[in-house]
Each structure stands twice: as C-alpha cells, then as structure tokens.
Amino acid sequence: xxVRIDCEGCERKVKKALEGMKGIEPRLVCSGVNTVxxxxxxxxxxxxxxxxxxxxxxxxxxxxxxxxxxxxYVPYDLVAHPYAPGAYDKKAPPGYVxxxxxxxxxxxxxxxxxxxxxxTSAFSDENPNACVVM
Numbered sequence: 001x002x003v004r005i006d007c008e009g010c011e012r013k014v015k016k017a018l019e020g021m022k023g024i025e026p027r028l029v030c031s032g033v034n035t036v037x038x039x040x041x042x043x044x045x046x047x048x049x050x051x052x053x054x055x056x057x058x059x060x061x062x063x064x065x066x067x068x069x070x071x072x073y074v075p076y077d078l079v080a081h082p083y084a085p086g087a088y089d090k091k092a093p094p095g096y097v098x099x100x101x102x103x104x105x106x107x108x109x110x111x112x113x114x115x116x117x118x119x120t121s122a123f124s125d126e127n128p129n130a131c132v133v134m
Contacts, residue, residue: 001053002071032050033048
C-alpha cells in the first residue's frame with residue numbers, strides 16, 4: 001500500500017499499527033500479519049500474512065491518521081506502452097508506472113494490439129525462427 005512516510009517516527013507508527021493484528025482465520029497458528037516491510041523512499045508498505053487488504057489499510061489509516069491507498073504501480077515491463085498518457089506518472093518510483101490494466105479509460109492506450117504483439121515476437125531473441133536485421 002502507499003502511505004506517506006516522512007521520517008523514522010512515521011515508519012515506527014505504521015509498524016506499530018499493524019503489530020499483533022488478527023487475521024482471517026483466528027484458529028490458524030500463522031493467521032494474521034507475519035511481516036511488515038516499509039520502504040520510506042518509495043512510500044511503500046508491504047504486509048505479508050493471512051489478512052484482508054482493506055482491513056489492513058483501514059487500520060493503518062485509523063491508527064496513524066495518514067492517507068492510505070492500494071499500491072498503484074507495477075513494473076514498467078508489464079505494460080506494453082509504459083509512456084501512454086494514463087500509465088506514465090512522474091511521481092512513480094524508478095522502474096514503475098501506474099497500473100493501467102485495471103483502469104477502463106487508460107487500458108486501451110497502454111495495451112499492445114495483436115498486430116504489435118506479432119511484430120515484437122517475430123523479431124524477438126526468444127523466437128528461433130526470427131529474422132535478424134543487421
């Protein structure tokens with residue numbers, strides 16, 4: 001999730017808010033939050049465990065008073081046209097673009113057409129029958 005983290009105190013607040021959170025199945029031994037990883041430079045918080053995402057975000061927002069939203073970025077390798085108007089974001093961390101596949105307005109601009117996919121696979125190094133242009 002994306003949470004604005006200004007200092008080490010903010011980082012501690014987020015970790016403490018998620019400490020001891022119960023999970024989906026309270027009867028399971030490994031249920032709940034297992035680990036919390038905070039990357040302050042990217043304002044990114046990664047939570048692993050058997051918990052529901054909206055409950056985690058709601059708890060962090062309530063306990064810290066900060067705005068919390070789902071992580072909106074994906075690696076730019078996963079988007080066919082990373083510099084399309086809906087995908088490119090100046091605020092994104094290096095190597096990431098907005099997740100436009102889920103956005104119905106920007107998805108047609110960022111997806112590759114079937115013709116583009118044919119051309120890229122024809123000249124790919126992974127294709128043994130590909131042409132070599134020199």
